[in-house]
Structure formats: C-alpha cells, structure tokens
Amino acid sequence: MIHLENVNKTYFGAQPLHVLKGINLDIEAGEFVSIMGASGSGKSTLLNILGILDNYDSGLYTLNGVRIWNLSESKAAEYRNHMIGFIFQSFNLISFKNAVENVELPLFYQGVSRKKRHTLAMEYLERLGLKDWADHYPNELSGGQKQRVAIARALITKPQMILADEPTGALDSKTSVEVMQLLKDLNAQEHITQVIVTHDPGVAEQTNRIIRIKDGIIE
Numbered sequence: 209m210i211h212l213e214n215v216n217k218t219y220f221g222a223q224p225l226h227v228l229k230g231i232n233l234d235i236e237a238g239e240f241v242s243i244m245g246a247s248g249s250g251k252s253t254l255l256n257i258l259g260i261l262d263n264y265d266s267g268l269y270t271l272n273g274v275r276i277w278n279l280s281e282s283k284a285a286e287y288r289n290h291m292i293g294f295i296f297q298s299f300n301l302i303s304f305k306n307a308v309e310n311v312e313l314p315l316f317y318q319g320v321s322r323k324k325r326h327t328l329a330m331e332y333l334e335r336l337g338l339k340d341w342a343d344h345y346p347n348e349l350s351g352g353q354k355q356r357v358a359i360a361r362a363l364i365t366k367p368q369m370i371l372a373d374e375p376t377g378a379l380d381s382k383t384s385v386e387v388m389q390l391l392k393d394l395n396a397q398e399h400i401t402q403v404i405v406t407h408d409p410g411v412a413e414q415t416n417r418i419i420r421i422k423d424g425i426i427e
C-alpha cells in the first residue's frame with residue numbers, strides 16, 4: 209500500500225537540515241506498525257510525507273500504486289480526504305464545536321448532507337462509547353474521550369489507512385492502553401492499515417512491526 213524508495217527531505221532554513229536521507233519502506237495493506245526514533249530523527253517529517261501533508265525532495269512514494277509527487281493542493285486534499293484518517297497527540301478538535309460536530313467535519317468537506325453526516329457521526333460516536341457525550345464541547349471531555357472523538361472523526365470517511373502522531377502522548381498510562389486497544393481492535397476487525405509514531409516502547413510493542421529511524425534512514 210505504501211512504497212517509499214530512496215526518499216530524501218531537507219528543510220532549507222538558515223542552515224539546511226537533511227532530515228530524511230534515503231528512506232526505503234514498504235507497508236502492506238492491513239498492517240499495524242509503529243515508527244520509533246530519537247527526538248528530531250524525522251518521524252513526524254516521514255509521517256507528514258506519508259499523509260501528503262508535505263513534499264519530499266527526491267525519491268519515490270506510491271500510495272496504492274499512485275505516485276505521490278508534485279500534487280496540486282486540491283488533488284492532495286482529495287486523496288487525503290478519501291484515503292487517510294489522521295490522529296494527533298493534541299487531538300486537534302475544534303473547541304467551539306461539540307463532539308458530534310467535530311466528528312461530522314470531514315463529511316462536511318466531502319459535501320455530505322447535514323442530516324446524513326449527523327446520523328453517521330452519531331453512529332461512530334456510539335461505536336466509540338461516546339453517544340451520551342455528543343453535545344459536549346472538547347473542554348468538557350477527558351483526554352481519553354477527546355482522543356476517541358478524534359478517532360471517530362478519523363474513521364468517519366472510512367479511510368484505508370490511519371496515520372497517528374503520538375496518539376497517546378497526552379494521555380495517562382491507563383488511558384493510553386485503552387486507546388491503543390481501540391486502535392488494535394480497529395486493525396483486527398476492519399483491517400485498516402495503521403502507522404503510529406511513538407516515543408513510548410510500550411505503545412510500539414502493541415503494534416505488529418516496529419520501524420526504527422536513525423540518522424535519517426531506517427535501521
């Protein structure tokens with residue numbers, strides 16, 4: 209599903225920083241993998257490239273056989289909206305929208321009718337055990353509840369893969385285990401490919417493969 213060949217990425221700041229130095233990586237459909245590496249090793253950079261949120265300088269990236277290179281912003285957004293669900297450490301919920309409105313948002317961008325997106329969002333909230341919290345705002349939810357709302361939002365477009373950047377980074381250890389179990393179940397039951405960036409060896413151990421990045425390459 210994901211194929212990377214000799215992918216390079218440099219940030220051109222005051223001093224150029226060659227972050228990814230020839231990444232070769234294959235992730236098959238249905239895999240449940242984690243990416244580990246020291247702080248600054250390029251994990252988020254790699255995840256952003258996989259999620260078509262950022263460009264790379266050279267090499268090859270194909271997603272489901274489609275070459276991802278120099279896409280227009282609208283084409284990139286279309287691929288993201290239809291293929292990829294994102295989960296972030298800081299949840300990235302919209303604070304002035306309640307839980308069900310947050311979950312509905314990706315469908316709004318897909319032009320789905322108000323009624324249909326509300327019905328679907330309620331279904332996903334229910335699946336994640338949050339039906340009774342639908343009209344609560346993010347600041348009224350615990351960290352674990354916020355992350356479950358974010359997971360519902362990631363799932364609602366039925367993505368083929370989920371990219372998660374430190375999904376448990378802001379959660380206590382008990383809630384982390386619950387969220388990881390949820391992601392694991394999703395992988396087992398629905399075969400959604402998942403790529404999880406984490407610092408936490410306990411989180412990585414729960415995935416089926418650990419990819420280690422060091423000095424800009426995969427070990």
Ligand SMILES: Nc1ncnc2c1ncn2[C@@H]1O[C@H](COP(=O)(O)OP(=O)(O)OP(=O)(O)O)[C@@H](O)[C@H]1O
Nearest residue numbers: 219221225227245246247248249250251252253254
């Ligand atoms: N937009 C940017 N412009 C310039 N440099 C950047 C940019 N984004 C990241 N970097 C630098 O690139 C390097 C890799 O960053 P990245 O966020 O990919 O690492 P990481 O492995 O995810 O780190 P962490 O575990 O701390 O989140 C770091 O040195 C970072 O400072």
